[in-house]
Amino acid sequence: xxxxxxxxxxxSKSFPGVKALDEVHFDLMPGEIHGLMGENGAGKSTFIxxxxxxxxxxxxxxxINGNLVSFANPMExxxxxxxxxxxxVTCYPDLTVAENIYMGHEKIKRYSKRxxxxxxxxxxxxxxxxxxxxxxSHERMGNLSVARQQxxxxxxxxxxxxxIIIMDEPTAALTQHESSELYxxxxxxxxxxxxxxxxxxxxxxxxxxxxxxTVFRDSRFIGCWPMEEITQDKLIVAMVGREIIQMxxxxxxxxxxxxxSVENLTRIGYFRNVSLDxxxxxxxxxxxxxxxxxxxxxxxxxGINPSDEGIITFDDHEIxxxxxxxALDAGIGFLPEDRQKQGLILDWEIGKNITLPSLSSFSxxxxxxxxxERLASGQLADKLNVKAGxxxxxxxxxxxxxxxxxxxxxxxxxxxxxxxxDEPTKGVDIKAKTAIYEIIxxxxxxxxxxxxxxxxxxxxxxMSDRIVVMKEGHVTALLDTSKCTQEEILNxxxxxxxxxxxxxxxxxxxx
Amino acid sequence: MVKGKILFTENxxxxxxxxxxxxxxxxxxxxxPAFLSLSNITSLxxxxxxxxILAVGMMLVxxxxxxDLSIGxxxxxxxMVSALTVARFPExxxxxxxxxxxxxxxxxxxxxxxxxxxxNVLPIIATLGMMNIVRGMTxxxxxxxxxxxxxxxxxxxxxxxxxxxGINSLIVTAVFVFVIAGYFVNHTRTGRQIYAVGSNxxxxxxxxxxxxxxxxxxxxxxxxxxxxxxxLWVAKFASAQGDTAAGYELxxxxxxxxxxxxxxxxxxxxxxxxxxxxxFGLLNNALPLINVSPFWQMGIQGITIMAAVxxxxxxxxxxxxxxxxxxxx
Numbered sequence: 001x002x003x004x005x006x007x008x009x010x011x012s013k014s015f016p017g018v019k020a021l022d023e024v025h026f027d028l029m030p031g032e033i034h035g036l037m038g039e040n041g042a043g044k045s046t047f048i049x050x051x052x053x054x055x056x057x058x059x060x061x062x063x064i065n066g067n068l069v070s071f072a073n074p075m076e077x078x079x080x081x082x083x084x085x086x087x088x089v090t091c092y093p094d095l096t097v098a099e100n101i102y103m104g105h106e107k108i109k110r111y112s113k114r115x116x117x118x119x120x121x122x123x124x125x126x127x128x129x130x131x132x133x134x135x136x137s138h139e140r141m142g143n144l145s146v147a148r149q150q151x152x153x154x155x156x157x158x159x160x161x162x163x164i165i166i167m168d169e170p171t172a173a174l175t176q177h178e179s180s181e182l183y184x185x186x187x188x189x190x191x192x193x194x195x196x197x198x199x200x201x202x203x204x205x206x207x208x209x210x211x212x213x214t215v216f217r218d219s220r221f222i223g224c225w226p227m228e229e230i231t232q233d234k235l236i237v238a239m240v241g242r243e244i245i246q247m248x249x250x251x252x253x254x255x256x257x258x259x260x261s262v263e264n265l266t267r268i269g270y271f272r273n274v275s276l277d278x279x280x281x282x283x284x285x286x287x288x289x290x291x292x293x294x295x296x297x298x299x300x301x302x303g304i305n306p307s308d309e310g311i312i313t314f315d316d317h318e319i320x321x322x323x324x325x326x327a328l329d330a331g332i333g334f335l336p337e338d339r340q341k342q343g344l345i346l347d348w349e350i351g352k353n354i355t356l357p358s359l360s361s362f363s364x365x366x367x368x369x370x371x372x373e374r375l376a377s378g379q380l381a382d383k384l385n386v387k388a389g390x391x392x393x394x395x396x397x398x399x400x401x402x403x404x405x406x407x408x409x410x411x412x413x414x415x416x417x418x419x420x421x422d423e424p425t426k427g428v429d430i431k432a433k434t435a436i437y438e439i440i441x442x443x444x445x446x447x448x449x450x451x452x453x454x455x456x457x458x459x460x461x462x463m464s465d466r467i468v469v470m471k472e473g474h475v476t477a478l479l480d481t482s483k484c485t486q487e488e489i490l491n492x493x494x495x496x497x498x499x500x501x502x503x504x505x506x507x508x509x510x511x
Numbered sequence: 512m513v514k515g516k517i518l519f520t521e522n523x524x525x526x527x528x529x530x531x532x533x534x535x536x537x538x539x540x541x542x543x544p545a546f547l548s549l550s551n552i553t554s555l556x557x558x559x560x561x562x563x564i565l566a567v568g569m570m571l572v573x574x575x576x577x578x579d580l581s582i583g584x585x586x587x588x589x590x591m592v593s594a595l596t597v598a599r600f601p602e603x604x605x606x607x608x609x610x611x612x613x614x615x616x617x618x619x620x621x622x623x624x625x626x627x628x629x630x631n632v633l634p635i636i637a638t639l640g641m642m643n644i645v646r647g648m649t650x651x652x653x654x655x656x657x658x659x660x661x662x663x664x665x666x667x668x669x670x671x672x673x674x675x676x677g678i679n680s681l682i683v684t685a686v687f688v689f690v691i692a693g694y695f696v697n698h699t700r701t702g703r704q705i706y707a708v709g710s711n712x713x714x715x716x717x718x719x720x721x722x723x724x725x726x727x728x729x730x731x732x733x734x735x736x737x738x739x740x741x742x743l744w745v746a747k748f749a750s751a752q753g754d755t756a757a758g759y760e761l762x763x764x765x766x767x768x769x770x771x772x773x774x775x776x777x778x779x780x781x782x783x784x785x786x787x788x789x790x791f792g793l794l795n796n797a798l799p800l801i802n803v804s805p806f807w808q809m810g811i812q813g814i815t816i817m818a819a820v821x822x823x824x825x826x827x828x829x830x831x832x833x834x835x836x837x838x839x840x
Contacts, residue, residue, distance in 0.1 A: 304717065328719040342717045345710045347777065356707055357718040363700040370698070396831075410718065 003066060005030045005195050006051075006164055011060035013046055020046040023060070024221040026214055028164065033186065033196045035210035035227075039239055039457065042216040044199055048166055051197075052084045053077035064164075083157035084166040091149055093142030098124035100141050101156045127155040131185050147178035154185060165189065166197040171205050172291065183209055201289050203232055203495055215239055232495070233487070240457060240486045251441045255465065256280030259449045260332070260418050262301060265310030270296040271473040274310070278418060278449040283440065285464035285481070286453045288493045292470040294453045295337060298420045301451075302334040303327040315417070328357065333411040335404075337422040337453070343407035344395045350406055351377040351391035358413035380409040384439060401432020408439060419443060420451045425459065437463065457486055469493050524771050524826050528786040528819070535793060542801040551796070553679060559792030560685035561740045561747070563785070565763045566770065567692045568733035570784050573767055574709040575729045576776030577627060577634035580760050581619065582737040584645035587755040589615040589741030591649050594658035594667075594751035601664040608667055612742035613735050619645055620734015624727035642760075650753045660749035671747035681743060688736070693781050705729060710777030765812075766791045769819050790815070 006028040013021040021043045028034050038044050049055040051062070053071030062069055064080055071077045091100050098121045099106075107116040107123065124137035133151045141149065150170055157165050167186070171179045186196060186209060200206055206213055207227065215222040215238045222238050230238075261277035271293035278284050286294045300307040303321040312319055314330050321327045324334070336342035344353055354377035355362055362373045378391050384405045388398055395406060404424060411419060421440070425433045440463065444450055454460050460467060461481065469477040469492035477492035539546045565582060572579045589612040596611060597603055619641065626637035660668070675683045696702040707715040708725050716722050745751045770787025772779030794815060798808045 302717075324717055324719040325721060334717060336714075336717050341711070342713045345707055345714055345777075347710060348707075352703070356703075356715075356720070359700040359703060366699045366701055368698050368700055368703065414719075 003030075004028065004063070005065060007063040007066075008051070009061045009063075011047070011050060011057045011062070013050060013055060013057050019219055021050070021057070022219045024216060024219075025224075026221075027224075028195045028197065029211075030163075030195055031190055031193045032211050033190050033198055033209050035206040035213035036197055036199045036216070037201075037206060037213060037235070037239060038216035038222075039455070042239075043219040044216055045168075047216070048084060048168060048197075048199070051077070051166065052082055078160055078162075081161060081163035082166070083160055083162035083164070084168065085150065085153045085157060085170060086168050091141050091152070093140070095141055096121075096137065097128070097135070097139050097141055097144070097152050098137040100152055101127065101137070101159050103156075105160065124155065124159075127158055128152075130158070131155060131188070145178075147174050147181065150174075150182065151185065154189070158189075162194070164195045164197070166199070168199045169201065170198075171200060171202055179205070201494060203235065206235075207232070236487055236490050236494075240490055251445060253281040253444045255282050256447065259315060260301075261313045262297075263311045263313070265297065265300060265307045265312070267296060267300050267305065267307045270305075271300075271470070274470075274475050276468050276475070276478070278451060280417070280447050280449050281444050282466070283444055283450045283452055283464045285460040285467045286451055286470065287455065287457075287460045287467060287489060288470035288476075290455060292493065293473040294470050295422055296473075297470070298334065298422060298451060298453060301327070302332060302420060304334075328414055328416070331415065331417040333414060333416040333419045335407055335411060335419065335421045335424055337426065339400075339403050339407050343410070344403060346394070346396035348395060349392045350381060350386065350388055350395055350398070353395050353406055354380055354391075354409045355413060357410050361413075376413065377409070380412055381406070384409050384412075385435065399428075399432070401428035401435065404428060404432070404436060405439070408436075416448065418449045418451070420453070422453045423455065424452070425454075425456070457489065460489065461486065471496060522782075523830070524823060525780065525783050525786060527822060527826070528769075528771070528783065528790065532786060532790050532793060535790075535797070539793075539797045539801055546797060546800055551800075553682075555792050555796040556682045556685075557679045558796065559788055560679075560681040561743055562763065562766055562791060563685045563788040564688045564736055564743075565740050565759075566766045566784055566788055567688055567781075568736035569760075569763045569767050570770070570772045570779045570781075571696075571705060571729040572634070572733050573764075573772050573774060574705055574776055574779050575726045576709050576712070577726065577729065578638065578764065578774070579620075579623065579730065579733050579737075580635065580638040581623060581641040581645055582733065582740075582763060583756040583759040584642045584649065585616050585619050585734060585737035586741040586744055586759065587751075587753065587757070588619070588645045588649045588652075589613075589738040590745035590755055591653050591658065591741075591751045591753070593742045594663060594745050595652065597664055597667045598658055598662040603664075603667075605666050605670045608746075609670065609739060609742050612738040614738065616738015616741065617731055617735040620731045620737070621727070623734060624730035627730060628723040628726040646753075646757075649755075653751070653753055655753060657753075658745075658751040663746075663749060668746055668749050671743055681747065684739075684743065689781065689785060696781060701725070701728065706777060762791070765816050769816055771819075771823060787819075 004027045008024065008026045011021055011024050012019070024043065024047065026047070036044055046055065050057050053074045053076055056070065056072070069080060092103065101124045102120055107120040108114070109116045121137050128135065128137060128151070131151055131154060133148065135144065135148060141152065144152065154165070170182060174182060186198070190196060198205070198209055210227055212224060212226050213230065213235065214224040215235070217239060256279055258277055259280050263275050265274045266272045274297050276284065286298070288294055296305070299305050301312060301321065303323045303326055306322045312321060314332070319330055321330065327334070340346060345356070351374055355373045359368070362369050362376070374391060381388070381391055386405045386409070387402050395403060398406065424440070425436050428436070440450060440452070452463060464481045467479045467481055467484065467489060468475055469479065469489055471493055476496040477488070479488060536546070545551055569579060569582070592615055593608045593612045597608060623638055623641050626632045627634050671681050673680045696706070704715070704720050705725050705728070707718070707720060708722050712722060744756060766787050767779070767784065768774065769790055770779070770785070771783035794808070794812050798811060799805070803811065
């Protein structure tokens with residue numbers, strides 16, 4: 001057996017409040033394509049950042065060609081022959097392909113120290129030809145398709161003489177045809193002796209390409225199997241297979257009449273023909289992989305980015321929502337995923353943040369009733385148990401969970417019937433999570449209809465009444481929570497085929 | 512008391528500015544005892560009033576993350592048009608002249624607002640274009656000629672030289688604008704919303720604020736105040752010219768910065784703005800009094816602005832650190 005080119009043992013990494021990696025293992029043979037899979041938040045990204053020297057690990061050992069190494073920065077990792085290609089190509093769109101390839105290690109003339117343009121363009125062209133690409137190294141990077149930009153990224157990796165290339169979801173934005181082109185190039189690299197770590201959410205990629213697959217779950221190493229020894233079903237179970245911890249105070253609430261229904265909602269380039277309905281007192285989970293279009297659908301229902309086609313019916317009336325103003329007036333509220341960017345004004349005190357969406361109810365003839373404002377925000381902050389000195393405390397000084405409670409309080413100042421929660425428990429600790437679940441329980445008891453966008457399987461299974469699964473901009477399943485299994489959900493989120501034509505993908509890019 | 516401590520740290524900047532103004536004033540008083548005479552103080556404030564009125568409008572625009580470069584041109588245009596009207600109809604009441612100037616300014620400001628809020632043109636580009644258009648229009652309506660003192664009625668000139676309750680009318684106007692603005696930014700819904708839009712446009716939109724309307728409003732108000740300032744300017748100098756107030760917009764922006772308004776948006780207090788205006792006026796008025804060469808004055812002004820900005824950054828860093836220390840984890 002050949003010597004391992006890369007080996008990681010007992011790698012752990014913690015961020016404040018979160019254990020991102022817990023004793024994980026990984027190894028890579030020369031000339032091997034090794035798939036890496038796991039759900040969102042399983043620790044793959046952190047793992048890649050440790051290998052490429054962006055983060056340093058807390059404990060554990062990393063070996064390259066049997067030698068113990070540790071990287072202080074990404075440059076050191078690059079010098080050891082590591083290169084990473086990310087899903088969202090990081091390029092300079094206004095520079096040429098050759099300049100992009102040699103960015104940071106330009107060809108310099110020996111004595112004059114000037115850039116050797118001729119050599120740079122011709123060597124870049126050689127690399128492109130070697131990859132079977134049929135475009136010119138003088139081309140402006142921004143003119144290329146995503147697939148071609150990815151080829152340039154691969155050429156860039158080769159130009160640094162990388163022996164280990166990490167590809168992070170390279171096929172996520174590619175058409176079927178472009179994907180098979182990428183498969184061909186990847187296999188070509190393997191045959192030349194380059195080792196590849198291939199991360200993908202698409203099971204078909206892994207079965208088509210990989211020699212072995214490693215699965216992470218909840219920051220832990222689950223297993224590593226040669227592809228011949230594992231089936232699709234077993235792979236999914238490996239990614240899911242966990243007990244749902246009983247921390248979900250899901251309350252039995254009678255489901256009322258229909259309050260919101262969405263028919264054939266389409267926003268060109270983001271999602272297509274999405275239909276769903278929501279009842280009073282119901283929690284409808286909207287799940288799928290990151291990028292499946294869940295947030296986009298809800299942003300359209302809330303009017304941040306209005307949809308192009310489709311009908312929204314609210315309380316038996318067809319309504320047109322073209323901005324958050326109309327959505328809020330109708331009775332639909334939205335808790336954004338990024339509470340710091342979209343939810344709060346961090347420099348402001350809590351009280352002012354809470355009353356921001358409903359200032360008109362605290363003012364007469366534009367004149368603010370500051371006493372009433374303070375009273376109302378104080379009551380809401382107490383009710384939601386926001387842990388802060390008082391309502392004059394700046395929002396930026398709160399912890400994540402408490403910031404989230406303030407954003408919830410903001411929504412509650414309006415007179416609403418439907419509340420959309422986009423990843424409400426992302427990045428908060430267990431205690432705050434439970435508190436937020438309690439709040440959600442209270443809300444449905446009061447008769448709100450709730451759409452809960454979530455990537456966390458236990459949350460989806462534990463909190464919802466029904467589940468809508470999305471993949472690549474389409475709804476692939478509508479399931480009854482009490483009757484479905486996690487495997488069914490993952491199957492709908494990852495495996496079920498959606499119409500994936502070249503036309504659809506190019507449309508998506510233009511959109 | 513925690514609340515007291517927060518109030519202290521948050522007003523540290525204004526306090527520093529105030530102390531600086533007092534120290535500077537004392538220094539000048541030592542060198543030239545004429546400085547603190549009533550007549551000199553009145554002349555300082557009179558000369559600073561127009562700057563202060565404009566700074567209020569500019570603060571609103573800067574708070575929305577914008578900038579308005581067209582105000583110098585608006586001053587010239589509204590001043591020119593009202594001067595021409597007065598030359599033609601000498602009987603026109605002064606208040607009507609003010610209203611005319613404000614109306615002209617507001618319309619131009621609204622155009623700026625439409626360009627920025629509706630068509631998403633970058634503020635610096637929209638107002639730069641508007642600056643050239645309006646400046647050009649000033650030359651067109653005047654035919655390149657001046658309107659001079661003898662063509663203006665006494666009533667018109669009294670707009671800037673008259674007295675209300677024994678105080679120069681320019682100072683009274685400025686105080687009036689400051690008082691209204693104080694209520695507007697601190698105690699009205701719209702004022703609060705303008706800060707929200709500048710502080711975090713995305714969060715403001717998600718919270719259901721009418722973002723475009725608010726931005727539009729800021730430019731319209733700025734335009735109206737610039738139009739008002741145009742009439743005051745022409746009445747004060749008793750002369751309307753094509754190149755009136757050329758480049759003045761930069762002095763107004765500098766005043767705002769001196770007063771602690773952030774170019775990045777969302778931050779700016781009226782108390783700071785008033786102090787900034789006074790400091791700027793002080794530098795203009797007092798440096799000649801202590802025989803500083805006019806060649807040095809601009810340089811000294813520039814250095815003061817930079818010092819204020821650096822102090823600003825340092826104060827902000829400190830308050831942020833204090834806030835983090837109080838963070839409850």
